Amino acid sequence: MKRNGYILLSMMVLFISILSSSCKKDFIELNTDPNGTPNALPRQLLAPALVNTLGINMLRSRNFNNELMQVSVDPGDSEGKVFRYDVKRSWADYTWNGWYTQLTNFKDIYNIASQEVTYSKTYMGISLICQSWIFSMLTDTYGDVPYSEAIKGRDGNFTPKFDKQKDIYTDIFKQLEAADTLLNAAANVTAGSDPVFNGNALKWRKFGNSLYLRLLMRVSGKADVSADVIAKIKQIVDTNPADYPVMGSNDDSAVLRWTGTGSLTSPFIGGVREQDWRQPGVCEFFIGNLAKWADPRLVNNRFSISSYQGGIQGIPSGYAPGENIGIKSYFLSTTSATTLMNDPLMGNIMNYSELQFILAEAAAKGWIAGDAGTYYKNGVQSGITFWIPTFNTPIDDYLKAADIVWDNAAPLGDKMEMIHVQKYYSMFYTDFEQWFEYRRTGYPVLPKGNGLRNGGVMPARLQYPVYVQSANPNNYKAAVASQGADEINTQVWWQKQ
Template sequence: MKTYFKIITVLMLALATLSSCKHGFVELNTDPNGTPNALPQQLLAPALVNTVSTNMLRNRNFNNELMQVTVDPGDGEGKVFRYDIKRTWADYTWNNWYTQLTNFKDIYNVASQPLTYSKTYMGISLICQSWVYAMLTDTYGDVPYSQSNMGKEGNFTPIFDQQKDIYLDIFKKLETADTLLIGAGNVSASSDPVYNGNAAKWRQFGNSLYLRLLMRLSGKAEISATCIAKIKEIVDTNPGAYPIMNSNADAAILRWTGVGALTSPFIGGVREQDFRAVGITEFFINNLSRWADPRLTPGNRFSIATYQGSFVGVPSGYSPGQILAIKSYFLSTTSATTLMNEPLMGNIMNYSELQFILAEAAAKGWIAGDARTYYNNGTLSGITLWVPAFNTPIETYLAAADISWSNTATLDQKMELIHAQKYYSMFGTDFEQWFEYRRTGHPVLPKGAGLVNNGIMPARLYYPVYVQSSNPDNYKAAVASQGADEISTQVWWQKP
């Protein structure tokens, strides 16, 4: 029995402590896509599909509960909408993200070899690695980075790099990716379910992702000036060297076609009755109703059921013991387009989010652009992504909704305007709503009496429990450096 345990432990660590025995261990550690003989064009699509699928499933049952999109009613333990986070929540994203990092790294390694050399696949790999590592460190804090995914090299106990060092190296990866993709040729369309092999669009996404991550660190005192200067360089002083998204057509979205592997993870992964068993919150639905937002119109693509003829939400964070009836909910039929098979739910980063990043930068005086224009563009593109036929002038829509930009508003009021709209532009997108709320405190969410964790939004997820036994020395070093392995411990960029 002791021998068996040692074997399992070694195998788990082979992919940077990827999985516990009861979470698909054999499948994770014999990943058919990550073989040494696979080519980049064989690895990219499965890695993208599996990463986005992981993000969608956890967005639905974790991010949406924390960020008052939905409420999974009940009085049992582990109700995320009350900030009651079980330690087992940590495993799923940790395991799957690190698994796909093996594939993304293999793409780079194979594409850098003489016989299979491809600057395009190398650049795409670095962008995808940056995207996944950013999600890991924003979720957990200090994580294995410089030594992760090195089981083939015999390193089964990777160190946990500090978040600052991870971010600085991510920035280097994105700079390298931008350089590699200058004039790079397109690759096989069938290998790339996001951009159909278009190298220029990958370059635009990489630099837009760069802006997202620079903004995330912009409030950290020791690095703020550097981040702000880089944002200005990308947007103002050297935009030709850093092309970014120009429209919804440039959005990084893995669009589900319903054919083969490009079938939404909600199909088969979530039962229809479970999909509609969570209520939409008052916060989420009341804003859309008050604004007369076209995404809420019956028959449009948010696919929300009415309750007694109206859109009615339920409160989040309510106290245990209350009887709560679900009212409006997301429709779940697969016989028509609902969120269960909606192509746009494979969102990685869209043009609307980018416009709100620029609106914030302009409102703070970091770039020369007009904050009102960026805000208006962000709101309009957020709507037209889902409702292409929307043709009301955006100023007319904003005035009727009483959410027009005002240059005389306070900075905090401007941030609330921007981030309320950004919240909806990031609908369905991994943990981005949660990350941005932790960074900014916007949009302001109502707090119910049933919240635990002192009513404070969780700042991170726990490390997987099995990491404590499989990599104890480096786990302890990480905790000593970062702080207690608790959801209340802030990650580096959250601290002043």
């Protein structure tokens, strides 16, 4: 019996040893992120990082930006309705967490591409542009944020300091300069790795410099940097355009085109139920201008908007709880083969039309030599043809019929309003850009309903995620002491006069 006991014990030890070895092997395999392995290549990392970033942007554009900026209204009398400026602290977490996660991925792309064995100026340049783009959204949303010490958790820094927005912008401009240099005559990369430009290095360079102009314009109102900013805009556009190529047509627009196949399926498909998609109504302001102009984006139903009692009727934003708004128009989901839920153009990062309005503003203010009216007309036309490529009405005829003809003799304020009303439509579903530009310029002038909270004042930022207060308390307190109270009405640096 004693001998049998030893045999049984030996068999159990052997079985446990084999099982332990097998489990350890499987554990290592199952807990290794294929996108974060040392053997991953930039061409494997770029597309997932872009897709994930656009997914974040589109979902929050729909349920936050669109509600603030009167594109849509999610009707109801409950608390926490964004269209009434009733913004809960929980809104802060999703974009903060998502954008910082993707910044880690883009940083990995740069680090791997800079190594001797995988050296690629193109992927390095693309990475710097994408990091600049995401950091700009972060700082424009929250103000002072971790930047110089951000995404260094692998180095043991889990409590990064918050950099001042002015310093963040200064360094972003340096990164975009570096990207332009890297992409100058750089080789194209694997087309399949890049769902935005199919690996075309020159188009990435054009986007980087167009983004540069967007961000220069955003801080141009700050007296302490305006002279340098205006000089840089002039250098890019007038003095040295060969060294700073920008978008030249809609074909150069930075758009992640959803194909409906695999990972290139719109985040609205599967991420938003059809009944939820139909819930927000189209806002009266958004749809009213399109109807007044007989805009083909509405007439040809590219935006897939339903009719109401034979016409198009939107919901007034900011209406008070208890007001009778009736049944109005909404964005459709299933009445045609292509709707906004799966439209390839919804993955918009920055388009040519937006650039033309940036140049129109710069020209109207006398910062560049071009004709503001020409840029304005190009912006309106390309904004329409971006969505309706078959639009062939002469642009002067369209502007005259819509009563939005450019007038060089008009006061600057009137010109700015004309530019920014049209720019508002060019930035349709472009992350939070409508909100950012409204905070910078005050345009377009949005009607205010009787039910607005927050004193009827458009929120100036999102609050920091609540967990940051406990996870990084000292740096959080320092940021609040420097920037101001962690509230939605505390203006970020470029807003303050």
